[in-house]
Amino acid sequence: MNIGQPVRTLVVEPIVSPVPDGDLPGRPAELPPTPTTPTSGAAAATTTGDLDG
Protein backbone atom coordinates (compact mmCIF):
# COMPACT_ATOMS: atom_id res chain seq x y z
CA MET A 1 0.00 0.00 0.00
CA ASN A 2 1.48 3.32 -1.03
CA ILE A 3 1.18 5.99 1.64
CA GLY A 4 3.87 8.32 0.29
CA GLN A 5 7.06 9.56 1.90
CA PRO A 6 7.67 9.59 5.68
CA VAL A 7 7.34 13.07 7.18
CA ARG A 8 7.85 12.74 10.93
CA THR A 9 7.42 10.42 13.90
CA LEU A 10 4.77 11.17 16.51
CA VAL A 11 4.17 9.79 19.98
CA VAL A 12 0.41 9.47 20.33
CA GLU A 13 -1.09 8.79 23.77
CA PRO A 14 -4.87 9.02 23.60
CA ILE A 15 -6.59 10.23 26.77
CA VAL A 16 -9.53 7.93 25.98
CA SER A 17 -8.55 4.41 24.92
CA PRO A 18 -9.93 3.47 21.50
CA VAL A 19 -10.36 -0.11 22.80
CA PRO A 20 -13.66 -0.70 24.60
CA ASP A 21 -13.00 -2.02 28.12
CA GLY A 22 -15.88 -4.42 28.10
CA ASP A 23 -18.38 -1.57 27.85
CA LEU A 24 -21.12 -2.06 25.32
CA PRO A 25 -22.33 0.56 22.83
CA GLY A 26 -25.58 2.10 24.02
CA ARG A 27 -24.77 1.47 27.66
CA PRO A 28 -23.33 4.64 29.21
CA ALA A 29 -20.68 4.70 31.86
CA GLU A 30 -22.26 4.75 35.31
CA LEU A 31 -21.32 6.97 38.24
CA PRO A 32 -21.26 5.37 41.73
CA PRO A 33 -24.33 6.17 43.88
CA THR A 34 -24.06 9.43 45.85
CA PRO A 35 -23.46 8.69 49.57
CA THR A 36 -26.30 9.85 51.86
CA THR A 37 -25.54 12.81 54.12
CA PRO A 38 -25.05 11.59 57.72
CA THR A 39 -27.52 12.98 60.28
CA SER A 40 -25.83 15.23 62.79
CA GLY A 41 -25.76 14.16 66.48
CA ALA A 42 -27.86 17.16 67.58
CA ALA A 43 -30.61 16.46 65.09
CA ALA A 44 -30.66 12.81 66.12
CA ALA A 45 -30.92 13.78 69.82
CA THR A 46 -33.81 16.19 69.15
CA THR A 47 -35.65 13.55 67.22
CA THR A 48 -35.13 11.02 70.02
CA GLY A 49 -36.26 13.55 72.64
CA ASP A 50 -39.45 14.35 70.75
CA LEU A 51 -40.28 10.70 70.51
CA ASP A 52 -39.62 10.15 74.24
CA GLY A 53 -41.69 13.17 75.24
Add this chain to the structure above:
Amino acid sequence: MTLVPDVASPVAGWRVWTVADRGRGPELVSPVRPMSWIHREPATATCLEGCAACPSVECRCGLYATAGLAPLVLACRRGAAVLGCTALWGRVVEHTDGWRGEHGYPLVLFVMSGLLLDPVSRIRSTRRVTSAVRHGLPSGHDHVTGPETLARELARLYAVPAHPAPGLAADRLRGWARSGGQAADAVRSEAADGLAGRRLGDPAAHARLARRAQELVDAA
Protein backbone atom coordinates in the same frame (compact mmCIF):
# COMPACT_ATOMS: atom_id res chain seq x y z
CA MET B 1 13.65 7.67 28.95
CA THR B 2 10.00 8.73 28.95
CA LEU B 3 8.78 10.25 25.69
CA VAL B 4 6.51 13.25 25.94
CA PRO B 5 3.37 12.63 23.86
CA ASP B 6 2.89 14.88 20.81
CA VAL B 7 -0.82 14.15 20.42
CA ALA B 8 -3.49 13.22 23.00
CA SER B 9 -6.11 11.83 20.62
CA PRO B 10 -5.59 8.88 18.27
CA VAL B 11 -4.71 9.31 14.62
CA ALA B 12 -7.60 8.09 12.46
CA GLY B 13 -7.04 6.61 9.00
CA TRP B 14 -8.63 4.24 6.51
CA ARG B 15 -7.70 0.64 5.90
CA VAL B 16 -9.30 -2.58 4.66
CA TRP B 17 -9.45 -6.06 6.09
CA THR B 18 -10.49 -9.47 5.03
CA VAL B 19 -12.28 -11.74 7.54
CA ALA B 20 -11.24 -15.08 9.00
CA ASP B 21 -13.06 -17.48 11.27
CA ARG B 22 -10.63 -18.98 13.78
CA GLY B 23 -13.24 -20.33 16.16
CA ARG B 24 -13.98 -17.06 18.01
CA GLY B 25 -16.37 -15.61 15.46
CA PRO B 26 -15.48 -13.43 12.49
CA GLU B 27 -12.16 -11.61 12.94
CA LEU B 28 -10.63 -8.82 10.93
CA VAL B 29 -7.40 -9.90 9.26
CA SER B 30 -4.84 -7.84 7.40
CA PRO B 31 -5.09 -8.51 3.64
CA VAL B 32 -1.29 -8.36 3.28
CA ARG B 33 -0.15 -10.51 6.19
CA PRO B 34 -2.14 -13.15 8.17
CA MET B 35 -2.40 -10.98 11.28
CA SER B 36 -5.70 -10.98 13.20
CA TRP B 37 -7.15 -7.91 14.88
CA ILE B 38 -8.53 -9.60 18.01
CA HIS B 39 -11.91 -8.46 19.41
CA ARG B 40 -11.58 -5.83 22.15
CA GLU B 41 -7.76 -5.92 22.16
CA PRO B 42 -5.40 -3.43 20.58
CA ALA B 43 -3.62 -4.75 17.49
CA THR B 44 0.12 -4.30 17.93
CA ALA B 45 2.61 -4.11 15.09
CA THR B 46 5.66 -6.35 14.94
CA CYS B 47 8.56 -6.02 12.53
CA LEU B 48 9.71 -8.99 10.45
CA GLU B 49 13.04 -7.21 9.89
CA GLY B 50 13.57 -6.95 13.65
CA CYS B 51 13.15 -3.20 14.27
CA ALA B 52 13.44 -2.56 18.00
CA ALA B 53 11.02 0.39 17.87
CA CYS B 54 8.23 -0.49 15.48
CA PRO B 55 7.33 1.32 13.26
CA SER B 56 10.59 2.96 12.33
CA VAL B 57 11.12 5.63 9.69
CA GLU B 58 13.75 3.55 7.86
CA CYS B 59 11.61 0.39 7.67
CA ARG B 60 8.17 -0.40 6.16
CA CYS B 61 6.80 -2.02 9.34
CA GLY B 62 3.72 -0.96 11.33
CA LEU B 63 -0.05 -0.95 11.00
CA TYR B 64 -0.98 1.00 7.86
CA ALA B 65 -3.80 3.50 7.43
CA THR B 66 -4.43 5.98 4.62
CA ALA B 67 -5.74 9.53 4.57
CA GLY B 68 -7.89 8.91 1.46
CA LEU B 69 -9.64 5.90 -0.02
CA ALA B 70 -7.93 5.66 -3.44
CA PRO B 71 -4.90 3.60 -2.31
CA LEU B 72 -7.23 0.88 -0.94
CA VAL B 73 -8.88 -0.09 -4.25
CA LEU B 74 -6.14 -2.59 -5.10
CA ALA B 75 -6.49 -4.39 -1.73
CA CYS B 76 -10.22 -4.88 -2.39
CA ARG B 77 -9.44 -6.64 -5.65
CA ARG B 78 -7.59 -9.22 -3.52
CA GLY B 79 -10.72 -10.12 -1.54
CA ALA B 80 -10.71 -7.58 1.29
CA ALA B 81 -14.25 -6.32 1.74
CA VAL B 82 -14.35 -4.62 5.13
CA LEU B 83 -13.43 -0.95 5.03
CA GLY B 84 -12.82 0.80 8.30
CA CYS B 85 -11.56 3.87 9.96
CA THR B 86 -8.97 2.77 12.48
CA ALA B 87 -7.37 4.50 15.42
CA LEU B 88 -3.57 4.41 15.50
CA TRP B 89 -1.55 5.31 18.55
CA GLY B 90 1.72 4.72 20.35
CA ARG B 91 4.61 5.35 17.97
CA VAL B 92 3.16 6.67 14.69
CA VAL B 93 5.14 7.49 11.54
CA GLU B 94 3.30 10.14 9.55
CA HIS B 95 3.59 9.89 5.74
CA THR B 96 2.42 12.30 3.04
CA ASP B 97 -0.67 10.13 2.32
CA GLY B 98 -1.17 8.12 5.50
CA TRP B 99 0.35 6.69 8.66
CA ARG B 100 2.09 3.64 10.09
CA GLY B 101 1.23 2.99 13.73
CA GLU B 102 2.33 0.83 16.65
CA HIS B 103 -1.17 0.06 18.02
CA GLY B 104 -4.53 0.04 16.28
CA TYR B 105 -8.22 -0.62 16.86
CA PRO B 106 -11.17 -0.04 14.48
CA LEU B 107 -13.42 2.97 15.16
CA VAL B 108 -16.12 2.34 12.53
CA LEU B 109 -16.56 -0.39 9.90
CA PHE B 110 -18.27 -0.72 6.49
CA VAL B 111 -19.00 -4.22 5.23
CA MET B 112 -19.25 -4.71 1.48
CA SER B 113 -19.75 -7.69 -0.82
CA GLY B 114 -16.98 -9.66 -2.51
CA LEU B 115 -15.33 -10.98 0.63
CA LEU B 116 -13.00 -13.91 0.02
CA LEU B 117 -12.64 -16.08 3.10
CA ASP B 118 -9.49 -18.14 3.38
CA PRO B 119 -10.16 -21.87 2.74
CA VAL B 120 -10.01 -22.93 6.43
CA SER B 121 -12.41 -20.18 7.51
CA ARG B 122 -14.77 -21.02 4.68
CA ILE B 123 -14.92 -24.69 5.77
CA ARG B 124 -15.40 -23.72 9.46
CA SER B 125 -18.19 -21.26 8.68
CA THR B 126 -20.00 -23.65 6.38
CA ARG B 127 -19.74 -26.51 8.92
CA ARG B 128 -21.02 -24.32 11.75
CA VAL B 129 -24.00 -23.08 9.74
CA THR B 130 -24.81 -26.58 8.46
CA SER B 131 -24.56 -28.10 11.93
CA ALA B 132 -26.68 -25.37 13.53
CA VAL B 133 -29.36 -25.64 10.88
CA ARG B 134 -29.43 -29.45 11.29
CA HIS B 135 -30.00 -29.08 15.05
CA GLY B 136 -32.50 -26.26 14.69
CA LEU B 137 -30.21 -23.73 16.42
CA PRO B 138 -29.34 -20.18 15.43
CA SER B 139 -26.33 -20.46 13.16
CA GLY B 140 -24.34 -17.75 14.96
CA HIS B 141 -21.37 -16.98 12.74
CA ASP B 142 -23.18 -17.40 9.45
CA HIS B 143 -21.30 -14.49 7.97
CA VAL B 144 -21.08 -16.30 4.69
CA THR B 145 -24.67 -15.12 4.17
CA GLY B 146 -24.03 -11.44 3.54
CA PRO B 147 -22.84 -7.99 4.59
CA GLU B 148 -25.81 -7.27 6.91
CA THR B 149 -25.21 -10.32 9.11
CA LEU B 150 -21.45 -9.82 9.12
CA ALA B 151 -21.86 -6.14 10.03
CA ARG B 152 -24.08 -7.09 13.00
CA GLU B 153 -21.55 -9.69 14.20
CA LEU B 154 -18.56 -7.37 13.85
CA ALA B 155 -20.40 -4.57 15.69
CA ARG B 156 -21.18 -6.94 18.56
CA LEU B 157 -17.71 -8.48 18.79
CA TYR B 158 -15.61 -5.31 18.33
CA ALA B 159 -18.13 -3.01 20.09
CA VAL B 160 -17.86 -0.40 17.34
CA PRO B 161 -20.45 0.74 14.78
CA ALA B 162 -20.50 -1.42 11.63
CA HIS B 163 -22.56 -0.53 8.57
CA PRO B 164 -23.48 -2.76 5.63
CA ALA B 165 -22.58 -1.04 2.35
CA PRO B 166 -24.19 -3.03 -0.47
CA GLY B 167 -22.13 -3.47 -3.61
CA LEU B 168 -18.87 -5.07 -4.58
CA ALA B 169 -15.97 -3.75 -2.50
CA ALA B 170 -13.72 -2.79 -5.42
CA ASP B 171 -16.58 -0.90 -7.18
CA ARG B 172 -17.59 0.82 -3.94
CA LEU B 173 -14.05 1.92 -3.19
CA ARG B 174 -13.56 3.23 -6.72
CA GLY B 175 -16.83 5.22 -6.45
CA TRP B 176 -15.92 6.63 -3.03
CA ALA B 177 -12.40 7.48 -4.15
CA ARG B 178 -13.86 9.38 -7.15
CA SER B 179 -16.75 11.26 -5.54
CA GLY B 180 -17.00 10.47 -1.83
CA GLY B 181 -13.88 12.25 -0.61
CA GLN B 182 -15.69 14.83 1.51
CA ALA B 183 -18.02 12.26 3.09
CA ALA B 184 -15.03 10.00 3.87
CA ASP B 185 -13.13 12.90 5.47
CA ALA B 186 -16.20 13.71 7.60
CA VAL B 187 -16.40 10.10 8.85
CA ARG B 188 -12.67 10.03 9.66
CA SER B 189 -12.85 13.30 11.52
CA GLU B 190 -15.98 12.38 13.51
CA ALA B 191 -14.65 8.88 14.32
CA ALA B 192 -11.66 10.45 16.09
CA ASP B 193 -13.21 13.64 17.52
CA GLY B 194 -16.30 11.91 18.93
CA LEU B 195 -14.44 8.98 20.52
CA ALA B 196 -14.62 10.30 24.09
CA GLY B 197 -18.33 11.09 23.78
CA ARG B 198 -19.14 7.65 22.38
CA ARG B 199 -17.16 5.91 25.13
CA LEU B 200 -19.17 7.88 27.73
CA GLY B 201 -22.41 6.83 26.03
CA ASP B 202 -23.32 10.27 24.67
CA PRO B 203 -26.22 9.54 22.27
CA ALA B 204 -25.47 12.74 20.29
CA ALA B 205 -21.90 11.52 19.58
CA HIS B 206 -23.23 8.12 18.41
CA ALA B 207 -25.85 9.84 16.23
CA ARG B 208 -23.27 12.19 14.66
CA LEU B 209 -21.05 9.27 13.59
CA ALA B 210 -24.06 7.25 12.35
CA ARG B 211 -25.18 10.25 10.25
CA ARG B 212 -21.71 10.74 8.74
CA ALA B 213 -21.46 6.98 8.04
CA GLN B 214 -24.86 6.95 6.30
CA GLU B 215 -23.82 9.94 4.18
CA LEU B 216 -20.76 7.96 3.07
CA VAL B 217 -22.85 4.85 2.29
CA ASP B 218 -25.20 7.03 0.20
CA ALA B 219 -22.33 8.86 -1.53
CA ALA B 220 -21.23 6.15 -3.96
